[in-house]
Amino acid sequence: MSEETYRPLLQGARALITGVANEHSIAYGCAKVFAELGAELAITYANDKTRGYVEPLARALKAPIFMPLDVTRHEQLDAVFETIAEQWGSLDILVHSIAWAPKEDLQGGLLDSSAAGFGLAMDISCHSFVRMARLAVPLMSNGGSLLAMSYHGAQKVVPNYNLMGPVKAALEACCRYLAYELGPRGIRVHAISPGPLKTRAASGLKDFDLLLGEAAQRAPLGELVDIMDVGITCAYLASPYARRLSGETLYVDGGLNIMA
Template sequence: MKGFLEGKTILIMGVRNRWSIAWAIAQSAAEEGAALVFTVQSGRELEQTAELVRDLGDYPVLECDVGSDDSIQSSFEELRRRSGVIHGLVHAIAHARSEDLEGDFIATTREGFAHALNVSAYSLIAVSRAARGLMSGGGAIVTLSYIGAERVVPGYKVMGVAKAALEATVRYLASELGSSSVRVNAISAGPIKTLSAKGIPNFGNLLETAAGQNPLRRAVDRSDIAGTALYLLSDASAGVTGEVIHVDAGYHIMGV
């Protein structure tokens, strides 16, 4: 399948380290011929990510604080100068304050709730608005969700609410951007060992339960998610938008 994304420029937002899902997607996209551009949240992460990206090739890494409209505008203006056009965007950005994941959900602070929704859901609206002008020939936007958006997952708490908002955002964006031939979809990934996942209490139990109860009787890995992301970024999914595709070995269909 080499060359699946040949001639496409893909923006990857949210690579934090080599164990992240975003990095697995970037690796697979590069193997399939895509030209990549990366963004990081702050200058503090710039050199670390640039060093990681050098393993793939000579790809630009830009700073983009998704909590700032000015930063988003500035980074996309730089992207326009560098690439002129983009064909795909991977939004792998989410965050909740640790104190809002440790206590009871009912104890979630107003500030913590606003932070989780702003970073994890509103950011998709903000970057999609900026990306639309660079997708002059149409394009694909892909974000990452989790079953905690649909069901109560112990320890997930306010992130579950944020992911539910993210999935609704996917549908509304898909409806509005479809006339510009821009597709918007989400991947609901099964539990995967990442550094971010370590912030979820009892994550090891979630991983074991999902692997033991899903139809395939195995844990999903980053390559499973990356494969679906390649499909959604490619012309093979030209008729797919507004979807939340579960890549969890079928766990979401089970009643227990």
């Protein structure tokens, strides 16, 4: 067989990974797998507090682009894509792994959530993906993949997930509508729904340790997934092997979602 057969799956691909907070982040799992499979990375960090955790990871992955990105600051979002356009001229993959809600709204029931808190959670966790897609599309003239992180609480009621359930449901709907709108341009869009993972974002959920234990017991495969499992799935979806897939919500949860 020719050497071409053995090229890494994402060799030459350029990927923007948002939402890395530390080495336990889902976004970091994606970045690590993508780098191992030959992709060149642009990695963002949310603020000065997280920079100290993310910068060593970006350096280890040899990411040539490393920038701040608070999605509520439009100038930072514009700057990231302007830098990608200047340094790369194109983009193949975008991973959106950003979710946030005010603690007081997240830990109370949906009925008690404030309009301001709900709106902010929707803006940061959902509409920021739409804003990123709008900026990414001009850089994906040869097609590409947009991937957003969801959770089973978007489809079914998960106790204590509260207002993030409706927010993630909106994110999944956005993925379907963007898949429809961008399909003619060769851009594929997916929502990824990992099982419970020990991430910094998840630590804000009430009784999350109980949720983890129950998930491990109920999943048909009998164990929790990890960030590398999510990264491998995303790499497949971004590769030519998934060229006819778009608009899906794909579960990476050991089969947990099929259980009653």
